Amino acid sequence: MSSSNAYENAMQQFDAAVKILGLNSDQQAMIKDPRKVIQLMLPVRMDDGSIKVFQAYRVQHSIARGPAKGGIRFHQDVTLDEVKALAFWMTMKCSVVNVPFGGGKGGVIVDPKQLSMNELERLSRRYIADLIEDIGPDRDVPAPDVNTNPQVMAWMMDTYSMHHRQHLPAVITGKPLEVCGSEGRGAATAQGVVFTLEEATKALNMKLQGATVAIQGFGNAGSHAARLLAPKGIKLVAISDVSGAYYCESGIDIEGALSWVKDHKGVLSGFEKSGNVRKLDNPMELLELPVDVLIPAALENQITEKNASRVKAKVIAEAANGPCTPEADKILNEKGVFMIPDILCNAGGVTVSYFEWVQNRMGFYWPEEQVNRELDRIMRQAFKDVFSASQKHRIPMRIAAFVVAIERLKKTSELRGLYA
Ligand code: NAD
DSSP, rough: OOOOOOOOHHHHHHHHHHHTTTTTTHHHHTTTTEEEEEEEEEEEEEEEOOOEEEEEEEEEEOSSSSSSSEEEEEETTTOHHHHHHHHHHHHHHHHTTOSOOOOOEEEEEEOOGGSSSSHHHHHHHHHHHHTTTTTTTTEEEEEOOOOOOOHHHHHHHHHHHHHTSOOOGGGGOOGGGOOOOOOTTTTTHHHHHHHHHHHHHHHHTSSSSSSSEEOOSSHHHHHHHHHHHHHGGOOOEEEEEEEEEEEEOOOOOOOOHHHHHHTTTTTTTTTGEEETTTEEGGGGGGSSSSSSSEEEESSSSSSSSTGGOOOOSSSSOOSSOOOOOHHHHHHHHHOEEEEEOOOTTTHEEEEEHHHHHHHHTTTTTOOEEEEEHHHHHHHHHHHHHHHHHHHHOOOOOOHHHHHHHHHHHHHHHHHOOOOO
């Protein structure tokens, strides 16, 4: 999606929810715009001895409900508008699940595939070094996003801690387990998808047992979702990734697909050779299959005004961020498709990030079972809050999620008042 569209879309969503809530211009002003936008030029020593300068951003959209919270993206197409939109959505996401964080996001314009490990480490450390006054366990807590991973988080946490001459793991979440990470973080997003999907099927009087499911994307969110849904008795009829889409009417062997990916460098390439799986000529067909549940878990802007009318799923669970455009949303809504919107559906990741932050501050670490128990409680409650707002105001689930989030932000900002 073009970055300006991302920010425009975000602002349209804000306006739609604000209309329902009847917020006046002062109330809107306290919530809408980012509180701090930081632009950086990061000089980094390359392996050949030369210096390269990378443009980078950190946007703190909100610090009303707690420290800013959100990932850092390393990508050649990062723009400030995109980072602003993502930071806004983090504020909304944290508020929907009612965890005590605001929203933020970071980005560096870089294609990390072009960097050596040493260059990547120097860039990651420099990014944090230049933000040393702006981040912190009580200020702004970054995490991984596209092309950043637990190793990058470990370097960033180390840089911050070394600078302060203290062990400060709560400055960053998404760290490896050995560096004060949390149990359950890897599958947290998918686990949250499953909890909200269970609640949705209950609300719709549908059974998950025997329901047909298609999943677009078989990475972290998609593959864990498949694994966690298997014991619920679903019939997974289609999966896809960058290599293509794979269909099996009688149901894909989920364990088989997971081990295929493990044995084939993380991709499904060649999976049609297993069992009676068929590779679809056009991978986008997956989105139009006659299934009960569709889980987009890959990229943004997959369901648009071009294909929305052909979507046959009864429920869409948005594991990915922004997989449906606003135009598609309208069409899907008119068709009566039940939407579990991204800021609710995939909030399991940030919720377990919150647990990681809590554990870091306590210095006491929970077993995975406890992480999942707390996640279960938070995700199901968030679903109920959004569903009842949707019933109360007779609005689609997506707008309802923004209504719940913005209402909480409004109350907080009224109670806190305006400083100075
Ligand atoms: P990932 O990189 O682990 O996996 C992405 C998957 O999508 C891969 O299997 C990739 O091959 C596939 N893919 C890429 N292009 C595709 C295409 N054109 N068609 C079909 N599949 C394609 O990423 P992830 O962490 O699983 O994230 C997926 C989505 O979920 C993103 O939108 C991300 O923002 C969102 N999300 C992830 C988390 C998390 O904790 N991982 C949290 C919140 C939201």
